[in-house]
Each structure stands twice: as C-alpha cells, then as structure tokens.
Amino acid sequence: MSEIARLHHESVGDVEIVRVVGEVDASNGSMLTEELFGAVSNQARAVVLDLSNTTYIDSSGINLIFDVAAGVRSRRQQLRLVVVPRSFVAQVLSTVSIDESVPVDGVLADALEALQAR
Amino acid sequence: MTRDPSIQEESTSTEQAIARLEDVQRVTESALSYLNPDELLTELLERVVEILQVDTAAVLLVEDDGRTLAARAAKGLEEEVERGFRLPIGRGFAGRVAATRQPVVIEDLERSPIEVINPLLRERGIRSLLGVPLVVEGQLIGVLHVGSLIQREFRDSDAELLQLVGDRVALEIERSRLAVQDRIAQTLQRDLLPSRLPRLPGLRMAGRYIPAATESAIGGDWYDVIQLGHRRLGLAIGDVAGHGMPAATYMGQLRSALRAYALDVEAAGEVLRKLARFAEAEHSRMATLIYGTLNLDTWALEFARAGHPYPLLIRADGSASFLTDASGPPLGTGGAFSYESEVVTLEPGDTLLFYTDGLIERRGEQLSDGEAALVEAVADAPEDPELKCTSIISRLTKGIEVADDIAALLVQSVGLEERLSVEVPSAPRELAGIRHLLRRWVAANGGTDDDCAAVAIAVTEACANAIEHAFGPRDETIEITAELEADLVTITIRDRGAWREPRREHRGRGIPVMREFMDEVEIETGEDGTTVELRRRVGSSPQ
Numbered sequence: 041m042s043e044i045a046r047l048h049h050e051s052v053g054d055v056e057i058v059r060v061v062g063e064v065d066a067s068n069g070s071m072l073t074e075e076l077f078g079a080v081s082n083q084a085r086a087v088v089l090d091l092s093n094t095t096y097i098d099s100s101g102i103n104l105i106f107d108v109a110a111g112v113r114s115r116r117q118q119l120r121l122v123v124v125p126r127s128f129v130a131q132v133l134s135t136v137s138i139d140e141s142v143p144v145d146g147v148l149a150d151a152l153e154a155l156q157a158r
Numbered sequence: 159m160t161r162d163p164s165i166q167e168e169s170t171s172t173e174q175a176i177a178r179l180e181d182v183q184r185v186t187e188s189a190l191s192y193l194n195p196d197e198l199l200t201e202l203l204e205r206v207v208e209i210l211q212v213d214t215a216a217v218l219l220v221e222d223d224g225r226t227l228a229a230r231a232a233k234g235l236e237e238e239v240e241r242g243f244r245l246p247i248g249r250g251f252a253g254r255v256a257a258t259r260q261p262v263v264i265e266d267l268e269r270s271p272i273e274v275i276n277p278l279l280r281e282r283g284i285r286s287l288l289g290v291p292l293v294v295e296g297q298l299i300g301v302l303h304v305g306s307l308i309q310r311e312f313r314d315s316d317a318e319l320l321q322l323v324g325d326r327v328a329l330e331i332e333r334s335r336l337a338v339q340d341r342i343a344q345t346l347q348r349d350l351l352p353s354r355l356p357r358l359p360g361l362r363m364a365g366r367y368i369p370a371a372t373e374s375a376i377g378g379d380w381y382d383v384i385q386l387g388h389r390r391l392g393l394a395i396g397d398v399a400g401h402g403m404p405a406a407t408y409m410g411q412l413r414s415a416l417r418a419y420a421l422d423v424e425a426a427g428e429v430l431r432k433l434a435r436f437a438e439a440e441h442s443r444m445a446t447l448i449y450g451t452l453n454l455d456t457w458a459l460e461f462a463r464a465g466h467p468y469p470l471l472i473r474a475d476g477s478a479s480f481l482t483d484a485s486g487p488p489l490g491t492g493g494a495f496s497y498e499s500e501v502v503t504l505e506p507g508d509t510l511l512f513y514t515d516g517l518i519e520r521r522g523e524q525l526s527d528g529e530a531a532l533v534e535a536v537a538d539a540p541e542d543p544e545l546k547c548t549s550i551i552s553r554l555t556k557g558i559e560v561a562d563d564i565a566a567l568l569v570q571s572v573g574l575e576e577r578l579s580v581e582v583p584s585a586p587r588e589l590a591g592i593r594h595l596l597r598r599w600v601a602a603n604g605g606t607d608d609d610c611a612a613v614a615i616a617v618t619e620a621c622a623n624a625i626e627h628a629f630g631p632r633d634e635t636i637e638i639t640a641e642l643e644a645d646l647v648t649i650t651i652r653d654r655g656a657w658r659e660p661r662r663e664h665r666g667r668g669i670p671v672m673r674e675f676m677d678e679v680e681i682e683t684g685e686d687g688t689t690v691e692l693r694r695r696v697g698s699s700p701q
Contacts, residue, residue: 044590065593066622067586096593098615099667100622128611135674136667 044068047075054085055157057148061093069100073107086118088151097129102136109142120151198334199231202327207233210320212304214284217327218252219300227252227301238278250275252301255289259298261317262289266309279305288312290321292328299328343406344369350410355383358391358454359595360574364543366551368564378405378445379514379565380413384420388591389454392420395512395567396447397466408442416449426450426462427497430486434464437489444490448512455598457504457571462497464489467515470532474507478533506573509546511536516562517554543570574602576642584625584634584653593618596640603642605696612675612694613647619668620651620690627655627688645697654687
C-alpha cells in the first residue's frame with residue numbers, strides 16, 4: 041500500500057507546526073491524528089496545523105481537525121489552521137464552518153504572527 | 159594397489175565384457191529414463207552387481223563444494239547412504255579414486271596400502287574393492303565402486319568394464335540431473351511471471367511467455383507489471399543471456415532488484431542505472447531490458463532501454479513505428495551506466511508492444527527482416543490485446559522451431575468510455591485509487607478541474623460510507639458506475655452492507671460534504687444494501 045500522506049513537523053519557539061502533505065481520507069485519517077498527537081510536545085504553547093500542501097481532504101480530514109482541536113484544548117494549548125483561501129480544502133472545510141471552531145489563516149506567516157511565535 | 163601391471167590381459171573376457179556392456183546399455187538407455195535420479199541409481203547398481211558378479215556397489219557424488227564426496231546410492235552397502243557417509247576428495251578409498259581419476263584396486267582390505275576411512279566396508283566384511291571415477295565431459299562428478307566379500311583379484315579388464323559402466327552411469331546421472339534442473343528452471347520461470355495482469359480502467363494488457371522448442375533452452379526471458387501507487391504503472395521486459403537454471407535464477411534476481419528500485423525511484427533511466435550497477439556488482443551474465451512507467455493521468459509512458467529490441471508503437475490508425483530514441487548498453491557489459499529515456503504518450507486506441515529477441519531473430523536472417531516481419535504481423539492482427547498477442551506470435555513462429563524463448567507484453571490504451579463500471583474491494587486502502595479513476599473519467603468526459611475534484615470527493619465519501627457499512631466475514635465489494643448524458647454525470651455507488659447508525663458523534667459528516675459538491679445526492683437503503691446516486695452537471699459553466 042502506498043502512503044498517501046505524510047506529516048512534516050517543525051517548531052518555532054514554543055509553537056509547533058505540523059504540515060499535512062498529501063491526501064487525507066478514511067484510509068489514513070485516524071492514523072494521522074494519532075501520529076500528530078505523538079509528534080506534538082505537551083510543552084508547546086500552540087499548534088499550527090498547516091493544510092497548504094494537503095492535496096485532498098474530506099470528512100475524514102474534518103474529523104481529524106475536530107479531534108486535534110479537542111486534544112489540544114484538553115492540553116490547554118492553542119490551535120490555528122492554515123488553509124489556502126478559495127482552495128478545494130477551504131471548500132470542504134466550509135461545509136462545517138470550521139472557522140467558527142478553530143481560527144483559520146491563509147498563510148503560515150499570519151498564523152505565527154497571530155500566535156506571536158518567536 | 160593401483161593399476162597392477164602384473165595383471166594379464168584376457169581377450170576372451172574382453173569379449174564377454176562387450177557382451178555384458180551391451181546388457182548395461184540396453185538397460186540404461188530407455189527403460190530407466192522415466193525414473194527419478196535416485197531410483198535410477200539404485201536400479202543401475204543392481205545391474206552392476208549382477209554384471210560384475212560382486213556383492214556390493216556404491217555411488218558417491220561430488221558435492222556442490224567440489225571437495226567432498228557423499229554416498230548417494232548403494233547396493234549391499236545401503237547403510238552407507240542411510241548414514242550420510244561423506245569424505246573429502248583425496249582421502250580414503252573413494253577419495254583416492256576421485257583425486258587420481260584412475261581406477262583403484264584394493265585386493266585385500268586387511269592389508270590395504272590405502273587408508274580406508276569408511277568403517278562400514280570392514281563391518282560388512284568386504285575383502286576386495288574396485289573403484290572408478292565418474293567423469294562427464296572432463297568433469298569429475300563422482301565415484302563408482304564395487305566390492306567382493308571374498309578376496310578377489312580385480313583385473314584390468316574388470317576395471318575397464320566397470321569404467322565403461324561408470325561412463326554410462328555418469329551420463330545417466332548428468333542427464334537426469336539436467337532434466338531435473340530444467341524442470342526446476344521451468345517452474346521458476348513460470349512462478350516469476352505475473353500470474354495475472356492488473357486490470358485498470360482505460361488500459362488493456364496481454365502478456366506471453368513461450369519456452370524454446372528444446373527443453374534445455376528454458377531461458378531468462380521475463381515481463382513484469384508493477385503497480386506504483388494509484389497513478390503510475392511500471393512495465394518491464396527483459397532477457398538474460400544463456401539458458402537453464404543459471405539464467406532463470408539470475409532473471410529472478412534482476413526481477414526482484416528491478417521491482418525494488420521501481421518502488422523507490424521515479425525516473426525510468428535512473429532505475430536502469432541502478433539496476434546496471436547491481437548487475438555489475440553481481441558479475442553475472444549479460445541481460446537486456448526495457449523498463450518504463452506509464453502515468454495513468456496523462457498516459458505518458460517514460461521508458462529506458464538497456465540494449466533491448468525496440469518497442470513497437472502501433473497507433474490507433476494502424477501505423478506502426480519502432481521507438482528508437484531511448485538508449486543505453488545491456489546490463490553486465492560494463493560502461494557508463496547512463497540511460498537516456500524516451501517519452502511517448504498513448505492516445506486511446508494506441509498499442510505498445512514489448513518483446514524479446516526470440517520473436518524476431520531467425521538464424522541466417524537480418525534483424526531488419528525480423529523487424530519488418532513483425533510490423534507486417536502487427537498490421538494484420540486483431541484489435542483485442544489477447545488475440546493480437548496470439549496472432550502476432552503465431553504468425554512469426556509459424557513453421558519455425560523456436561530456438562530461443564519468447565516473451566511479449568502488449569499494452570493498449572482504450573480510453574475511458576462514456577460509461578464506466580468497476581467493482582472494487584470494500585476496503586479503505588482502495589479509496590485513493592477509486593477517486594483517481596473517477597477524476598480521470600470526468601476529465602476524459604469534458605469535466606473541469608473543479609468537476610474532477612467534486613466528483614472525486616463525493617465518490618470517496620459515498621465509498622467510505624459503504625466500507626463502514628460493510629461487515630461480516632464475506633469479501634465485500636462496492637460497485638461503481640459512472641454515466642454521462644449530455645453534461646450530466648451520474649455516479650452510482652452500490653454496496654451490499656446493512657445501514658448502521660454512525661458510530662461516533664461526529665461521523666456522518668460525509669453526507670453534507672457530498673451535498674456541497676453535487677447537484678443531487680440520493681441515498682436508498684434496502685434489504686440488500688445501500689445505493690447512493692450522485693449527480694452533477696459538468697463542463698465550462700461555473701458552479
């Protein structure tokens with residue numbers, strides 16, 4: 041089975057950035073959620089989930105975001121999403137008005153700015 | 159005592175010997191050829207005991223290490239085989255025979271000038287021994303020895319007779335060993351070829367392997383189709399020089415190495431470069447090869463060629479041309495390991511034929527004649543890939559005893575038709591492949607990028623639901639049909655699972671997503687499963 045998505049992980053100060061590169065569907069959604077929690081430190085102040093390089097996402101991806109949001113909340117961490125405006129991913133996420141639950145930025149720099157990451 | 163010069167020649171016994179030898183030959187030649195090697199040896203030893211009027215006979219064969227003799231068959235000394243008796247060449251009685259490649263006689267075991275290692279010979283009460291080497295085409299393959307319980311003066315004539323018998327035995331052993339090897343090579347070859355080719359919408363394939371007319375010419379030809387994720391397909395054909403076991407095993411190695419590199423490296427030329435380095439490190443025989451990857455989105459085939467015959471491209475209009483731009487040396491010939499690749503895009507109706515030289519090479523003919531004959535055969539062949547393959551091969555091999563094996567792989571692009579119908583396993587890992595297929599189908603039917611993305615997600619959601627509904631030990635499948643009427647696309651996803659309530663609080667988000675991207679979504683749940691119908695107008699009009 042070929043891997044259809046990979047996580048890339050990096051830190052800027054106490055903000056952790058996780059990029060989802062590839063496709064998210066029912067075959068890998070919950071695996072990616074677990075992998076993501078494993079990758080993010082308890083000590084981080086905030087997490088940025090960057091979906092700029094996510095080429096496909098569906099309701100499994102929506103579930104992933106809600107699961108991550110719940111997990112991050114329970115750790116008292118902040119979460120921001122990066123979604124390219126008017127992209128396919130943006131259209132999918134609009135079906136659940138994701139921006140009412142998680143703050144969304146168009147580019148990574150804006151997310152880091154909002155979190156005052158250093 | 160070896161070759162005692164005092165032993166007198168006896169002409170009468172030589173005549174007798176020839177008479178007895180005829181006996182041996184009669185037995186060894188035909189009736190025994192059906193026996194397996196071990197049965198054959200046992201049978202031959204019984205004959206030897208009878209003909210030479212001795213009490214024991216044994217065959218020891220040289221092991222693969224070339225330094226050890228191992229008891230393989232015995233008459234009157236059966237324990238020698240049962241105990242797995244082995245001795246190094248050069249030591250002991252049989253070891254001496256093997257080392258000198260001369261007949262060796264021990265007249266009286268009790269006073270033997272030669273060290274006797276095998277305790278069994280004494281346990282059995284053997285007094286006299288005569289041994290001869292088994293040699294085939296200058297190669298020592300073992301030792302045949304006979305023993306007598308009463309002291310006996312083996313004469314030169316006895317040694318000559320035993321040597322003649324030994325020569326027959328050696329030939330029989332070698333013949334049956336080669337026959338076994340050929341059978342193994344044949345099996346190996348068969349097992350290394352794809353048992354069935356993947357079935358992909360828009361693509362039709364056929365593969366053939368024809369062994370050479372003579373059994374021992376089972377060779378190193380192979381073809382392979384490698385699935386590289388959902389969007390690419392690896393295609394390979396190759397020909398290892400030589401025949402029989404060694405060629406077949408090396409072919410197996412190359413095939414595995416190629417598969418490994420293909421999964422790891424995208425560019426066909428780079429895959430061949432790596433394979434050429436592998437071949438160089440193996441110091442093995444020469445091989446020619448074509449490897450290519452077919453992009454299932456664009457239908458572009460990028461291939462590299464290592465000294466292999468040119469692939470033949472047959473366009474939908476029937477025109478045929480050899481693709482000659484890809485270049486590079488055969489594997490195993492040293493050199494720079496540089497492979498220029500060539501790209502050809504397959505349009506619907508185009509056929510690409512890969513083959514090995516056995517298809518076009520004829521003794522005493524120019525290669526260009528063979529190529530011309532191939533083009534001719536292709537022109538008259540039917541459209542269907544399986545029939546086409548059969549027709550081309552039978553026409554080119556008609557009336558010819560095929561001296562070399564032949565492999566052929568035929569790939570035909572048929573385009574995605576207005577109606578698509580597939581059945582896929584009900585498993586999450588299939589989802590990516592399903593949506594790439596639907597994306598291609600929508601694109602092929604005039605859909606925009608947005609249409610492709612919309613259909614892809616709606617179908618993935620519907621299938622993910624179907625997979626979640628599927629339960630039980632049966633191998634569930636999902637049926638997907640896609641149809642186009644004017645600019646309206648209708649996709650039907652049917653499963654045989656029972657509807658279950660969403661398992662978790664936030665399951666069931668799939669349906670709103672389907673509605674977001676489709677003009678119409680209908681879900682019907684019945685006794686025998688669930689059917690989802692998705693509709694969307696496709697084309698230039700913006701959504």
